[in-house]
Amino acid sequence: MSSDIERRELFKIAAATAYAAKFGVAQEQQRFFTPQEFVVVDELAEIIIPADDHSPGARAAGAAAYIDARLAESREADKKALWRKGVQLVNQVSLQMHGKTFLETAPAQRAAVVERMAQNEEEPKSPEEMFFKELKRATVNAYYTSKIGIHQEMEYKGNVMLNQFVGTELP
């Protein structure tokens, strides 16, 4: 029995690793998420802030790794439980909608899962809606404080020495 579970776990890990290789996810730093969880979070982050013709997205910015590192050192048990449970909920919603776990579905179906979770973003009620709120907060935080987020996406021009202030000089 236990060896059966182990085999299944190993299979999942292998699948996640293969997926990670396909999407170029760095696996070595992760500390809080299991390899499977990490791949799910990485994919969710990229769905929230994807690469487009303007700049790379959350995956390239390493958002999942940043979130993972913060959770690994966090002392907030509630927050850790929210993320652990949250990834399970993503799979549950996916099974309900598509009959497959999140990573087994096609990209459009994954986006539909996120759409479902995001439907009450203003006032989240269900556990998966609450998780989306936290997932988006963390992704936004990680992405827009990253090198890619600040320089490529937002083209931020500040944090430099200016000889004169920018703007309108009043008469």
Place this chain on the structure above:
Amino acid sequence: MPAPTERDVDLKRTYDAVVVGSGAAGGMAAHVLTSHGMKVLLLEAGKKLDIEKELKSMEWPYEHPRRGGLPPDSHALSRNEYTFRKPPYAKGLPNKHVYSYVEGWSGADYSKNIVVDEKDNPYTGTNYAWVRARCLGGKTNIWGRLALRLSDYDFKAASRDGYGEDWPISYTDIAPYYDKVDLYLGIAGHPENLPYLPDSLFQRSTRLNTAEVKLRESLAGMGRVLTPYRAGVTTDGLKHNKYRSRCFGRGACDRHTGGCDIHAAFDSPTGLIYPAMDTGNLTLRTNSTVYEVLVDKNTGKARGVAFVDSQTGKNYEAKAKVVVLGASTLESARLMLLSKSRFHPNGIGNSSGHVGHNFCEHIMGPSVTGLVKELVGKPRTLDDGRPAGFYVPRFRNLADRQSNFIRGYGFEGDSGTHMFPGHASSTPGFGAAYKKKVRDYAGAFISMGAFGEVLPRYENYVDIDANVKDRWGIPVLRFHYHFGDNEKKMAADMADTAREMFVAAGIEIIGVDRDTLPEGWSIHELGTSRMGNDSKTSVLNQFQQSHDVPNLLVVDGSSHVNASCQNPTWTIMALCWRSCDHLADQVQKGEV
């Protein structure tokens, strides 16, 4: 320029003056008294930090392991905790360090050694978000830098509307000292010639961006003013100060919790204390927590202070001819109330029973955020390369008379692009369309929030809670403090006028926040030892000298008779300069 070498502390000698606290008030007292040739011992409860190493003003978020956030064993108190729990707020929390709410902001890792650990520094009583900094320079290391003058609309407010007391001074008494502060420390701003917000002797002003100019022009039509933030920052440099650079618009003061590692923004160590040390007249002792003003057992006059070394726990006495308190409005009150003796059974300088009372500050919370539609999708601009955005001075109860509240409020605001797009979390949705919207809207928001006068009331006070002690065994302060009806009605008006001004300017309203923030949020506590001509109803005379004990001065915000609605730091320093000039004159004549 490195800090000057410190002189050896000699606790056997009697100094001309001992100054308690090294923030805006204590630093200014040290500067002025040493400039008159007096030998001064300056005691600071906290550490001397290697401040440039703390602040790292130019560090990018991604160069910091937690993008500027606090370590995981630390906790910053939230608005909810200040609302739903009672002080001492850190009690029972499992975290290694607990800080006030300011450490909940991004970039707070740069100020965690500046502010106090609430675990070591408890207080009790009613809810109050008390922010304290214990280190050389105190809160001036992280202050918001808005540097405003008061006017006779404030000093003579009681005569105008019948509430409370007038100050024992007029604008003409303090104006020359505002000038001295402006010239010695540097201030940026744009002259507006307003009787209720007098101009300073300004250095080069910061500039307004498109959205702000649009609002300024619209407000002018309503008889209201939007002016570039009057910043206590030297924008042209100060030839007489080798420790401070001029401002280079790096914008760090906007991103980190205060702090300027080139000291263009005023801080007490580089602005006041280091130059005072260079006179050879100033001796500094940090890690020195004063817990009692000592009195002569024959005369009842102050003879020095007792303090505990906050690192070793050892107790010491320092002797001086004059004791000058600048420990902050609440800490100075605590120290006076703790200093009981045969002569001063209710605490030193407290024969009136007013020490700790008439405690006032600024009420905050109501704010507005709007969108300037024509800026959506425009090429990126640089808007945060300046100390801060704009200020809308008070416009209520000047020529008009509001039916349901007295006094006034002003707004601090900001707009345009910042390093972090604050609207990204509140912009709904996800995916490519979401990402593009965050990008397109980044420079198009404008927001402002109000600071209003909280009336001084005898019933709002602090006293000593003998049952609770801080880490050094010193009894703590207990708060008895609530906003009143005038503040609540004023707050409702703040939200209404904020909306009205944005609508009039054609700015689309994104949100109006009508809620007030918890008591204490403004970090502008004032008035616990007010000045006055009547020793029965006031603690200090017009030169911040105790009515009871002529060689005791209280030169911080304690002395303010009302809070006005303007930020207090510049007034604290101008008053202190005036009082210390007067003190030095008295000392020279042998009158103290």
